[in-house]
Amino acid sequence: MLTKIHITSAKQDFSSLALAPVAVLPEFQGKGIGGMLIQAAHKRAKDLGYQSIILLGHEEYYPRFGYRVADEFGISLPFDVPRENCMAIELQPNALKGVHGQVVYAKEFFD
Numbered sequence: 554m555l556t557k558i559h560i561t562s563a564k565q566d567f568s569s570l571a572l573a574p575v576a577v578l579p580e581f582q583g584k585g586i587g588g589m590l591i592q593a594a595h596k597r598a599k600d601l602g603y604q605s606i607i608l609l610g611h612e613e614y615y616p617r618f619g620y621r622v623a624d625e626f627g628i629s630l631p632f633d634v635p636r637e638n639c640m641a642i643e644l645q646p647n648a649l650k651g652v653h654g655q656v657v658y659a660k661e662f663f664d
């Protein structure tokens with residue numbers, strides 16, 4: 554699922570998306586379905602005009618799709634979680650250049 558988020562700081566408010574959850578039934582895992590879901594989500598996001606996605610996830614899984622540690626962009630999540638699990642992808646080159654701040658999720662995401 555992709556959810557609208559904001560990356561905010563005292564200086565800026567940037568619209569982006571969060572990817573969560575991603576899930577494949579255990580009996581269908583390891584067949585490439587998770588990867589296809591993620592790539593399809595990226596395409597849908599781009600088609601809607603979004604240029605970046607952030608997520609909280611397994612540090613060994615998401616880099617293969619182009620995700621990098623969010624801290625490298627100066628972006629943090631509003632949770633106390635390991636740095637390597639907070640990741641972001643630029644769907645267009647340099648889409649997150651100059652974008653710094655903390656992610657604010659939609660309130661519905663936590664309901």
Ligand SMILES: CC(C)(COP(=O)(O)OP(=O)(O)OC[C@H]1O[C@@H](n2cnc3c(N)ncnc32)[C@H](O)[C@@H]1OP(=O)(O)O)[C@@H](O)C(=O)NCCC(=O)NCCS
Nearest residue numbers: 575576577582583584585586587588589609610611613614
């Ligand atoms: C993560 C998940 C969505 C991947 O879906 P999938 O259809 O099995 O993924 P794919 O077939 O596209 O890719 C399989 C690869 O993902 C890797 N992988 C799966 N789960 C992983 C994990 N928790 N950590 C690291 N790598 C993982 C596998 O080792 C495999 O690697 P390989 O291609 O090098 O052999 C699926 O395992 C799942 O639903 N897990 C339970 C829910 C979950 O943890 N969701 C992610 C929340 S961040």
